[in-house]
Amino acid sequence: MGEAAGGARLVEGGFATAPATLAVGVATALLLIYLWRRPCRKNASPATPLPPGPWGLPVIGYLPFLRGQQQHVAFKWIAEKYGPVFRVKMGAMNVAVLNDFESISEGYSKLLRRPKALFLDHAGITGVSNLNGRPWVENRRFCVRSVTSGSYGGKTMEQQVEDEAVYLAEKIAEAEGEAINVADLVLPSVSNNVTALVMGSRYDFEDERRVFLDNILVRTIRCLAAGAVISVMPIGLRAITTLFFTKFGQMRRIVDDTRKFFRGVPVGQRADFVRRGLPVDLPDYRVAPTQPGRQERHRTAKD
Incomplete structure (x- = not known):
């Protein structure tokens, strides 16, 4: 009887912890989805249109599909489907890729800014x-x-x-x-x-x-x-x-x-x-x- 009661308590304890585990899992998933969908650029307008491109997976984006191949080759294949200017989800960040000479020339001649040095900015280094x-x-x-x-x-x-x-x-x-x-x-x-x-x-x-x-x-x-x-x-x-x-x-x-x-x-x-x-x-x-x-x-x- 004692062993049976102990087993019952163990089973009941297992069932009791299941809702808590499920709640933690759901909360973690919601947090990851929020971080993934949160705009990564502080000054970016939510209405800013993005070029077409593959979305990839939550949190990690398109990074797994770029493994095992040179990046410029993978971008060439993406450009064949979406055009020379496309978007790729790199982890939590949307990256606009200029993949031909004309778009690169136009982008660097008409834009007042250059890509931000996130590593230096985040490290608090200015210069x-x-x-x-x-x-x-x-x-x-x-x-x-x-x-x-x-x-x-x-x-x-x-x-x-x-x-x-x-x-x-x-x-x-x-x-x-x-x-x-x-x-x-x-x-x-x-x-x-x-x-x-x-x-x-x-x-x-x-x-x-x-x-x-x-x-x-x-x-x-x-x-x-x-x-x-x-x-x-x-x-x-x-x-x-x-x-x-x-x-x-x-x-x-x-x-x-x-x-x-x-x-x-x-x-x-x-x-x-x-x-x-x-x-x-x-x-x-x-x-x-x-x-x-x-x-x-x-x-x-x-x-």
């Missing part, structure tokens, strides 16, 4: 890399002017790239035909062109400043690659990614290291440029063409 709107347009104009000008730093950007290419070829030749990882040389070579533009100086590959900067670049690339998931996550779950041990926490530390690097710009070289009346770096060049009106620098550098 030239994620400028948008009018500040981005004006900043781009100054960058193009500095690259094409023959007065920048006493050397045109074309000359800088040519000199850096010669240096890269010399470093490859030092291997004397042995197998090497060219990426280890290409990364600092390309970065030297950027530092020459931004700071007016480049560094030999063995320079400790060059090694320090290369380490920052490698860490940044890894964080950006892993951080792409933020673009497809529901907004309600993005707060998890701000924890210190995530890629966003690492990105903040990288920014701190980058600030340390830029504080170490060689003072002697800057003083030499100043004596010659040349812009020292890109921010100086942005002011030079508009002297004495420094307010233009303020407008283009501040978002």
Whole structure:
């Protein structure tokens, strides 16, 4: 009798927990559906028309159907059905895809904005890399002017790239035909062109400043690659990614290291440029063409 009573209580307990389990399951499903259907862009109008495209699955969208194939090939197949401009549900986000030259040219020539750098925005990082709107347009104009000008730093950007290419070829030749990882040389070579533009100086590959900067670049690339998931996550779950041990926490530390690097710009070289009346770096060049009106620098550098 005791065993039977115990079995009855167990069965009754099992039936008693069934409604609670069902309620939790239904609530979870409703929450996931809400997060999936919630607009992912804060400023997007609910009435904004979207191009046609496959809907995919709840929460994860069309991502499972893109596995195992190159993305541009999958988009080519989708474009054959829906046209060159279509929409794909990437996780919780609707992504409009421009899949031919004409639509890409029109989109980038007529739009004032560029795609948001969600990873940097979510990590709380602001700067030239994620400028948008009018500040981005004006900043781009100054960058193009500095690259094409023959007065920048006493050397045109074309000359800088040519000199850096010669240096890269010399470093490859030092291997004397042995197998090497060219990426280890290409990364600092390309970065030297950027530092020459931004700071007016480049560094030999063995320079400790060059090694320090290369380490920052490698860490940044890894964080950006892993951080792409933020673009497809529901907004309600993005707060998890701000924890210190995530890629966003690492990105903040990288920014701190980058600030340390830029504080170490060689003072002697800057003083030499100043004596010659040349812009020292890109921010100086942005002011030079508009002297004495420094307010233009303020407008283009501040978002």
